[in-house]
Amino acid sequence: MMGGSEFIEKILAGDTRSVARAISKVEDGAEDAASLMKEIFPRTGRALVIGITGAPGAGKSTLVDKLALHYRSRQERVGIIAVDPSSPFTGGAILGDRIRMQTLGLDSGVFIRSMATRGNLGGLARATVDAVAILDAAGFDKVIVETVGVGQDEVEIVKTADVSVVVLVPGMGDDIQAIKAGIMEIGDCFVINKADRDGVLRTEKELEALLSLATRPDGWHPPIVKTIATDNKGIEDLSAAIESYREFQQTAATSLERREAIARWRILELLRERLLAQTLNRDSASDKLNRLAAEVAAKSRDPYSAVEEIMK
Amino acid sequence: MMGGSEFIEKILAGDTRSVARAISKVEDGAEDAASLMKEIFPRTGRALVIGITGAPGAGKSTLVDKLALHYRSRQERVGIIAVDPSSPFTGGAILGDRIRMQTLGLDSGVFIRSMATRGNLGGLARATVDAVAILDAAGFDKVIVETVGVGQDEVEIVKTADVSVVVLVPGMGDDIQAIKAGIMEIGDCFVINKADRDGVLRTEKELEALLSLATRPDGWHPPIVKTIATDNKGIEDLSAAIESYREFQQTAATSLERREAIARWRILELLRERLLAQTLNRDSASDKLNRLAAEVAAKSRDPYSAVEEIMK
Numbered sequence: 001m002m003g004g005s006e007f008i009e010k011i012l013a014g015d016t017r018s019v020a021r022a023i024s025k026v027e028d029g030a031e032d033a034a035s036l037m038k039e040i041f042p043r044t045g046r047a048l049v050i051g052i053t054g055a056p057g058a059g060k061s062t063l064v065d066k067l068a069l070h071y072r073s074r075q076e077r078v079g080i081i082a083v084d085p086s087s088p089f090t091g092g093a094i095l096g097d098r099i100r101m102q103t104l105g106l107d108s109g110v111f112i113r114s115m116a117t118r119g120n121l122g123g124l125a126r127a128t129v130d131a132v133a134i135l136d137a138a139g140f141d142k143v144i145v146e147t148v149g150v151g152q153d154e155v156e157i158v159k160t161a162d163v164s165v166v167v168l169v170p171g172m173g174d175d176i177q178a179i180k181a182g183i184m185e186i187g188d189c190f191v192i193n194k195a196d197r198d199g200v201l202r203t204e205k206e207l208e209a210l211l212s213l214a215t216r217p218d219g220w221h222p223p224i225v226k227t228i229a230t231d232n233k234g235i236e237d238l239s240a241a242i243e244s245y246r247e248f249q250q251t252a253a254t255s256l257e258r259r260e261a262i263a264r265w266r267i268l269e270l271l272r273e274r275l276l277a278q279t280l281n282r283d284s285a286s287d288k289l290n291r292l293a294a295e296v297a298a299k300s301r302d303p304y305s306a307v308e309e310i311m312k
Numbered sequence: 313m314m315g316g317s318e319f320i321e322k323i324l325a326g327d328t329r330s331v332a333r334a335i336s337k338v339e340d341g342a343e344d345a346a347s348l349m350k351e352i353f354p355r356t357g358r359a360l361v362i363g364i365t366g367a368p369g370a371g372k373s374t375l376v377d378k379l380a381l382h383y384r385s386r387q388e389r390v391g392i393i394a395v396d397p398s399s400p401f402t403g404g405a406i407l408g409d410r411i412r413m414q415t416l417g418l419d420s421g422v423f424i425r426s427m428a429t430r431g432n433l434g435g436l437a438r439a440t441v442d443a444v445a446i447l448d449a450a451g452f453d454k455v456i457v458e459t460v461g462v463g464q465d466e467v468e469i470v471k472t473a474d475v476s477v478v479v480l481v482p483g484m485g486d487d488i489q490a491i492k493a494g495i496m497e498i499g500d501c502f503v504i505n506k507a508d509r510d511g512v513l514r515t516e517k518e519l520e521a522l523l524s525l526a527t528r529p530d531g532w533h534p535p536i537v538k539t540i541a542t543d544n545k546g547i548e549d550l551s552a553a554i555e556s557y558r559e560f561q562q563t564a565a566t567s568l569e570r571r572e573a574i575a576r577w578r579i580l581e582l583l584r585e586r587l588l589a590q591t592l593n594r595d596s597a598s599d600k601l602n603r604l605a606a607e608v609a610a611k612s613r614d615p616y617s618a619v620e621e622i623m624k
Contacts, residue, residue, distance in 0.1 A: 034616045041614035055367055153465060256609065263608035264601065266615045267622070268588070274619055275587035276580070289576065296575035297568065302353035303578045304346045307586055310579070 004032070008039045014077070014139045016111060023113055026130035029123060029277070037130055040137045047079075047136035048246055051161030053147045053154055053186070058167040059193045063229040063238075064146045070235050071142050072109055079135035079143040082114045083128055083157055111135060125153045126269040129160050156269075158186055160262045163245045165238070167191045168207065171199035185214070187222050188245045191238060195226035218254040220245065279310065316344070320351045326389070326451045328423060335425055338442035341435060341589070349442055352449045359391075359448035360558055363473030365459045365466060365498070370479040371505045375541040375550075376458045382547050383454050384421055391447035391455040394426045395440055395469055423447065437465045438581040441472050468581075470498055472574045475557045477550070479503045480519065483511035497526070499534050500557045503550060507538035530566040532557065591622065 010018035022040075025033045050067075054060055061082070068078045115128055128145065135143045145161055147154035158164045166187035190211075192203055207224055216222075223241045227234030249255055279285065288310060295301035322330035334352075337345045362379075366372055373394070380390045427440055440457065447455045457473055459466035470476045478499035502523075504515055519536055528534075535553045539546030561567055591597065600622060607613035 034620075037616050038614045041616075042611060045611060055369060057367060057369075259609040260605050263615070264605035267601065267604060267608060267618050270615050270619045271591065271622055272584055272588050274623060275591060276584050278623070279583065279587060289579065292579060293572050293576035296579060297571035299354060299357060302350050303575070303582050304349050304353070306579050307582045308346075310583055311586060311590070 004035065008036070011040070011134065011138050012043060016108065019111060019134060019138045020113070022134045023115075023131045026134070027115060027127045029127075029273070033130070037133065040130075040133050043137040044133045045136065047132075047140050047143045048163070048242075049132055049136070049143045049145065049161045050242055051145045051147070051158035051164040052167060053158045053164070054167030054191075054193075055169075058169045059229050060146055060167050063167060063191065063193055063227060063235075064144050066229050066232050066235045067238060068110055068142075068144065069232075070239055072107060075109075076141035077109045077111075077139065079111045079132075079138075079140040080113070081128060081131050081135070081143070081145045082112070083124065083145065083147040083154065084114055084116045111140065123269075123273045125157050126266070126273055128157050129266060129269075132160075155186055156265060160265065162249065163188050163242050165189045165191060165242065167193050168203060169194045170197040170203045185216075188220065188249075189222055189238070189241045190224045191234075192224065192226045193229055195234065196228050196231075200226065218249075218252045218258075220248055220252070285310070316347065316351075320348070323352070323446060323450050324355060328420065331423060331446060331450045332425070334446045335443045338446070339427060339439045341439075341585070345442070349445065352442075352445050355449035356445045357448065359444075359452050359455045360475070360554075361444055361448065361455045361457065361473045362554055363457045363459070363470035363476040364479060365470045365476070366479030366503075366505075367481075370481045371541050372458055372479050375479060375503065375505055375539060375547075376456050378541050378544055378547045379550060380422055380454075380456065381544075382551055384419060387421075388453035389421045389423075389451065391423045391444075391450075391452040392425070393440060393443050393447070393455070393457045394424070395436065395457065395459040395466065396426055396428045423452065435581075435585045437469050438578070438585055440469050441578060441581075444472075467498055468577060472577065474561065475500050475554045477501045477503060477554065479505050480515060481506045482509040482515045497528075500532065500561075501534055501550070501553045502536045503539055503546075504536065505539045505541055507546065508540050508543075512538065530561075530564045530570075532560055532564070597622070 007018060007022075011022050022036060024030075025036060052060055052064055064080060064082075068080060071078045113131065115124065115131065132143050132145060145157060147157055164186050166189075168190065170192065190207060192200060192207070204224060204226070211222060211224075223244065225234055225238045225241050227238060229235070249258075280289070292301065292306040292309065296303050296306055319330060319334075323334050334348060336342075337348060364372055364376055376392060376394075380392060383390045425443065427436065427443065444455050444457060457469060459469055476498050478501075480502065482504065502519060504512060504519070516536060516538070523534060523536075535556065537546055537549045537553050539550060541547070561570075592601065604613065604618040604621065608615050608618055
């Protein structure tokens with residue numbers, strides 16, 4: 001018990017190694033992760049959590065790095081969590097980490113962590129929000145969650161942020177209408193990055209048109225910011241846009257609704273994971289699963305009756 | 313019972329309306345979905361299931377449409393399932409459907425269906441593989457599953473296909489290394505679409521270099537096909553590449569392993585969904601969830617102890 005509370009104290013004091021160890025615990029689903037998070041959770045709520053998403057190739061990583069440097073110039077401590085679910089087995093996330101460490105890694109006011117999926121037991125989204133809570137409790141002023149891709153989990157993760165930023169680039173081609181329709185509801189703030197490219201005006205007009213079609217329940221009109229992240233251009237505008245939504249949200253009538261929706265999602269994510277773990281931890285569950293998987297693969301059994309047998 | 317078996321007969325005969333109704337049932341998690349799938353599952357295994365993924369803007373939809381037309385010219389029946397998890401609430405998927413119906417929709421040998429997420433109870437991946445099974449049992453020769461994005465669920469869905477195709481475009485920018493590292497393991501076949509654009513050779517060289525770094529467990533060397541889908545160029549090469557992997561796979565020693573991994577994933581997906589539904593269907597579970605979500609939002613309770621209370 002003493003060891004536990006000492007560990008918590010170190011996390012709350014912002015000790016980098018303890019923070020990293022705590023994140024590993026929630027990522028691995030360690031046995032003491034639950035008791036850790038019960039201590040951490042009441043200490044959260046001070047950080048501004050910024051979710052950044054968008055299509056691959058939009059330059060999100062560079063944008064995040066430049067935004068982090070901007071906050072550092074204001075003496076704020078910044079935590080960055082890069083979610084990389086597209087790399088189920090190999091070193092995509094690790095590769096990204098190494099590159100970033102060269103720019104930001106020597107600065108003790110910046111904490112960077114990549115999180116990738118851990119096989120098919122899931123839990124990446126839950127682990128990510130837990131990691132955000134740890135950085136929040138550890139006193140980081142800004143926590144940036146960057147997701148590669150526009151999948152379901154990534155959208156959910158970004159929606160749990162205080163402010164969600166969607167990054168586009170000029171001339172994304174065929175799929176842009178469809179993507180925009182999907183992410184319009186997520187973005188509290190839109191960035192058109194690589195704004196020195198051809199087609200920036202057209203993308204801006206299209207985006208404005210799409211945004212004008214939808215009225216958000218909270219009445220917010222998401223700003224559009226143009227950036228050239230590689231040249232450090234537009235970063236202050238982005239910072240101001242993020243701040244303006246943060247201020248708006250604190251007075252919005254829908255703010256409680258949003259927090260409750262996020263809380264519900266967190267509970268369901270964790271519940272799903274726990275129920276599965278409870279079932280699979282039973283005696284001989286693993287043997288049974290292997291046998292049933294072989295039977296389903298051989299088509300001598302269907303997945304539905306396999307699941308019924310496990311739940312029996 | 314008679315009604316049920318008549319319904320099954322119609323699905324097996326390829327009746328479009330019955331197929332559409334069956335897919336709605338598995339999508340909605342209807343009560344009779346399990347008994348339906350138990351009948352369907354043993355009738356599957358004839359179709360060639362092709363998974364197509366890649367970044368937004370890569371022109372996947374056009375490529376899929378052209379591939380479908382190619383198969384139609386060989387008198388084959390084609391089912392297309394477009395998974396659009398990026399659009400949690402609005403009409404992204406429906407918009408896509410409408411556009412496509414103009415090209416392919418009047419042809420009774422093509423069945424098109426978009427599937428979007430249904431809120432935070434999940435089940436999209438499970439519903440998608442069930443829909444594929446229905447089309448397979450209904451006698452479609454080719455079933456193409458197209459996913460927008462490179463998220464975790466999308467990767468899982470594509471991995472359940474017989475042949476997985478990853479679509480790239482020249483000059484995708486910063487994130488390409490990371491994406492490639494992630495999707496390299498998924499692609500049985502790679503397409504560089506929009507091959508009339510600048511940078512096609514560089515993208516091809518980079519891709520070749522990356523592919524040469526990794527040895528697949530099955531020993532397969534994924535072919536790279538260049539296409540210009542909008543001009544209908546390279547579609548036959550793609551069809552041949554897909555066929556060549558299908559042939560290889562049927563003799564590969566790792567083929568059973570792959571089928572068992574897919575079966576295991578299907579069982580776990582369904583189990584996760586069923587366990588959650590069972591728990592939430594209990595008396596007063598919904599009231600309890602609402603109360604706990606409000607408490608977590610107010611930070612008077614942490615998500616972990618909320619879940620413990622639900623599981624009690």
